[in-house]
Amino acid sequence: MTAEIRVLMTMEAAWHPVPGGTGRVSVDLARALSQRADTSVQGISAFHITQPSPDFRPSIDVRKLLFPRPVLYEAWSRTSIPRLHTTDHDIVHSTTIVPPPAGDKPLVVNVHDLAFRRFPERFPQRARRLFERCWKRVLERADAVLCPSAATSADLLAAGLDVDRLHLVPLGHDPQIVTAQAALQVRQKFGIDGDFILAAGTLEPRKNIPALIEAFRELAPKTDVQLLLAGPTGWGITPAELLEPVDDFTKKRISITGEITTTELAALYTEATVFCYPSLLEGFGLPVLEAMSYRTPVVTSKGTSTEEVAGDAAVTVNPNSVSEISEALTHLLNDKSAAQEIADAGYQRSKLFSWDKAASTTVEIYRKLL
Numbered sequence: 001m002t003a004e005i006r007v008l009m010t011m012e013a014a015w016h017p018v019p020g021g022t023g024r025v026s027v028d029l030a031r032a033l034s035q036r037a038d039t040s041v042q043g044i045s046a047f048h049i050t051q052p053s054p055d056f057r058p059s060i061d062v063r064k065l066l067f068p069r070p071v072l073y074e075a076w077s078r079t080s081i082p083r084l085h086t087t088d089h090d091i092v093h094s095t096t097i098v099p100p101p102a103g104d105k106p107l108v109v110n111v112h113d114l115a116f117r118r119f120p121e122r123f124p125q126r127a128r129r130l131f132e133r134c135w136k137r138v139l140e141r142a143d144a145v146l147c148p149s150a151a152t153s154a155d156l157l158a159a160g161l162d163v164d165r166l167h168l169v170p171l172g173h174d175p176q177i178v179t180a181q182a183a184l185q186v187r188q189k190f191g192i193d194g195d196f197i198l199a200a201g202t203l204e205p206r207k208n209i210p211a212l213i214e215a216f217r218e219l220a221p222k223t224d225v226q227l228l229l230a231g232p233t234g235w236g237i238t239p240a241e242l243l244e245p246v247d248d249f250t251k252k253r254i255s256i257t258g259e260i261t262t263t264e265l266a267a268l269y270t271e272a273t274v275f276c277y278p279s280l281l282e283g284f285g286l287p288v289l290e291a292m293s294y295r296t297p298v299v300t301s302k303g304t305s306t307e308e309v310a311g312d313a314a315v316t317v318n319p320n321s322v323s324e325i326s327e328a329l330t331h332l333l334n335d336k337s338a339a340q341e342i343a344d345a346g347y348q349r350s351k352l353f354s355w356d357k358a359a360s361t362t363v364e365i366y367r368k369l370l
Helices: 020-034 069-078 125-141 150-158 180-189 209-222 239-243 262-271 286-293 305-310 322-334 336-350 355-369
Strands: 005-010 039-045 062-064 091-094 107-110 144-147 166-168 196-200 226-230 254-256 274-277 298-301 315-317
Touching (some): 005 355, 020 286, 091 355, 144 150, 150 166, 150 305, 196 286, 209 226, 209 239, 209 322, 226 262, 239 254, 286 298, 286 305, 286 336, 298 305, 298 322, 315 322, 322 336
Parallel strands (some): 005 039, 091 107, 107 144, 144 166, 196 226, 226 254, 274 298
């Protein structure tokens, strides 16, 4: 039997106020690794009194450090403390761009994107400064850097990472079973009657939701379809600000859910007529993969990692073109045969991605470092 690899993994993203995709990756990758016979995983986090929300609660044991998150992140980005006790571990794995100090064990770091460089105006100044310091630390400290897409790989190489340390590890998704009762309940909870366009993810500027709303405003008079924006509010824009410029006729057809459970989201994916994700930049684009796994036809952005994830199994548009977004949505809403063809293709493509596969690739990288 292959020798066991003992991994010490940062899980702090699970406790972020809005865990988002980073939290999802941390929790699901840790779970997939811990289920393997050849790896054992111990988590570490900043000091917390409370647990993460149930959907982001790690399945592995997590040891808490003495520092609260703001102090820990500042210390790790500026100094070489606090160091980790790694006597009982073979690999240290940081699941975010905030790496712990280098020690005597190989350091693996997930870098999901460099959006803070591509769109600096769309990030708070304090966050940009932290991420810049952390990226410098990654270049100094990491023995291997994992990124989820070729688009992100290109950004990391352009930002100074040498190719020998760069590893492409696409993310995964394991869809839930959605019952008819769950589907009915989610429709009732969010007031959905008939066809609807779904967008999912944290509300923040780079998600390009204003362009989607404007595209919906163009098509709304021609159809009875609703628009549902599912996910927590991040930073930079509030639901009220999103809807402020919208006319009353269109506004009545738009619902913003706020934070929802993964069970509710699975039901929404299953029930949605079309899923639209016109993000300007993603490291990967998990919501696109999730929607495809529930046989929902997808509209997403050209020239981004989400196009890479979707392949030819989605309708891709210029995310800066409101008319292209509107035309694509109208096409899939009106042409049920085309929508079904895209949905089926997306479902088949989604089978190429899983957390088991991501974990297997990650373990291969571990072995090369030992």
